[in-house]
Amino acid sequence: MTAPVDPRSIAGKIPAPERRVPLVVVGAGPAGVAAATAAARAGAQVLLLDEHPLDPELMAMDVPLFFGQRLSPAVRDRGVMLERIVKTNPALEDAVDAGVEVELGVSVWGAFQPGPTMRELPACLGVADQTRSWLIGYDRLIVAAGARDLNLGFQGWEKAGTMGAAAAFTLLTRYQACAARRMVVLGSGPLGLTVASLARARGIDVPAIVEVTPAIRGDAALHATLERQGVRFYPGHVVSAALGSRDELEGVRLAAVDAAFRPVPGRELDIACDTVCLALGLVPQVELLQVLGCRLQFRSEWGGFVPEVDADGRTSLPQVFAAGDVTGVDERAVLSSERAVAAGRRAGLAAAAALGVLAPDRAHALLRETAVPASAPEARVHDYWRQWLRATSAAATGDVLACQCEEVTRSELVGVQPPRYLGPASAPMRARNLGTLGQDGPVNPDQIKRLTRAGMGPCQGRRCREQVALLLAEAGDVPVDAIPLASYRPPVRPLPLSVLWPHDELPTMREHWVSWFGIPTQFAPHWAGDPDMTVMLDVPGGAPVE
């Protein structure tokens, strides 16, 4: 005799998606728009989602980019933001013309693909706007989520006014809502020089560009232009501290560093500013791909963990494609969208072919016409990042925060010490550190984060993930490649309970809800029951006593 499937199990309890679309594209940057347009022209029904304009509450939490409290009040006017975002992205219009359905201001907080540990689920996305959440089913998914900020702190970087380069780009261009007045840029590579030019063009004073290496890294002509415009360059320098008596940034103290990235005594200067832009690099925004279970690999030249993809953007999951910066960031091509557009187009065509709307030979012909230009990114961006990490630690007079949300310092992280709110640590606790933990086996950042709480806060590790990995590598004297990616978990956007509220919840979810399995004997006194505890073949109803 076989009983029906346990009514308290998840079987049959996840609602069918509110709608189902053959192809969903996440991200309306150059790659996403190109993918959606190509697929729609090939005959696919396509939904293109983009989270911009963002909820200002999320932006205030530095999600998904490190906005650093430099938002102008205009970000609260959703209509104006929407208008600017559409106007600054002309390719969107082509997509709409091609038949793509575009939804802006919708964030994707989860992506789910059935598998051996999750058999009861349709392939779907969890999405939300500012008021509600819903599920969207897909046959094929293209993730073109772009890149986010690489954040390497310095003493006092928690003061309002320190922001990331991707956030600066977004506020300066799409949103036109950057509240900075005087911005010091850290990093003289293509990213830093471009941010400085854009900021100046928007009327923001840029007094200085700081570079930890002895030479300026970016384009010589742009460097010369900026210098002519009065921007001073400080190669061989690092920020030793943020200045400002309270929580607002009022300036930075620079220290000259030697060839080993140690501060040179007596060579310091202060620069007044209300904003510091960290323009040291960008990180592929792989969170949805990791949540889906796509295989990732560490490729320093692409900015860290990137999905394994073939030439058409196919990931290790046959239903999921990836294109654009999410597959790797080339800082040298920061202003060019040529590669992203080509990669997006290929992924769109391949997805259309996979959906059966584009004949294989036609797909082949179109793909042949769409070559992704070659690129030559810097081989190991992490070595450069490590130089900043060393210099900022060596130049600081006090401890540098690793994690802002949980206020974990770099030395607490490396000491694997418990959070301060637990009170003074015991002697055996103080004797433990990363070194002793490492004797038990390779260190995993997920273990470190649960012990120290670094990365456990509301920004979901966006401001500290890379910094923590670099610190673990530095302290353990191992290549950063050896440090696994600290896991991303849904919801990958921190959303209120009221927004995530399941309006589509099935009655069976409520009817059979139990706090724990609903096995009647489990929480009954073990000594009061039937002494001959044989298998119960009939599980009676009723909620458990816990």
Added chain:
Amino acid sequence: MTERRGASVVVVGGGVTGLSSAWWLARAGVDVLVLEAGIVGWEASGRNGGGATHVYSPLGLEEQRLWPQMDALLGYPTEHMPHRIKVALSDEQLALYQTNARIADQQGFQTESLDVKALRELVPIVGDNAVGGLYLHFGGHANPQRTVQAYAWALQDLGGRIRQHMAVTGFQVAGGRVTAVLTDAGAIGADTVVLAAGPATERLAAQLGVQVPLAPSRVEMICTEPIPLMKVGGVDGNGLYGRQTRRGNLVYGGGPHEWLDEEGLQAARGARPTTPLLRSLGRRLAELFRGAAHVRIIRSWAGIVENTPDGLPIIDRLTDPVNVVLATMSSVGFGLSPASGKAISELVLHGKCRFCDLTALRLARFADTPPDWRAQLGWIPSGANL
């Protein structure tokens, strides 16, 4: 001399039960080695609700006696906090808690009925949908991950050893005894073996010719951003279990589980995905705490737990082979771990537990369990999508 490989007692499984057992053995001066396939406490032991209130168990009295001392005994923080509050949103739930109170009363523990006013003074985020509550002047909660690490470190401080990333593949048996534990890195000699491998216990016991009926499943939890600390963190109800952490996060689980087949169990070593269930967990939480409806969920996670057919633990010393103690806590292991580890150490050292009666937890109760018991109970995946 090369590294010492064998040990007097080899514990298979670095979860909370195995680690506690090893720690108690090390306290008794025993040379003990823990073998863990991954990282200590990485699975359900380190990612559960943290509850420490199980007075319906024969181990419950010892659990209650030990928890307040654990930080001092281990030398590392567990974040244990005393007491629990049960919030009732319906008369039915309130009646359920009265049953709880009766069990506690029989055991000599004090409970106190809370009217809505008293409840809302203690738990200000409770809304006007609450009908009352129950204050437990016993029990509590702790931080699972910090606690498992505390056991591991305390065990090492006493000279015990832990080998991580070492998977046990089988056993070498001679003369009715296990003589060595076989691993992917060779054989490890043992005088006695503690088998506490969570969902893998069934497979490993089968290699000893011992049938242990266990059904693995995946369960999910959510965590919110921190909110101001309440007087008592161990507040739950409305079909949720969980707590407010010392940091202020609301961490809760409950609701449907997903039964796993063998393929799912193997795959779960790498991927423990969560589902859109997090929205229903969030709804339950917003109902329980109406004053927290604006609070944000910042992550969710899943863990794999195993259950016996009656949901009760198995803690038993086998008769063949004679030198194996077997332990599965049937999905409720964290809170009882101070006591379960002690009981297991006594089974190893004395052949019996001296502080409580483990009769109800013997393996023999499943002697007649049919091989297709999971199908008979419906504890199987429906296979809707694959």
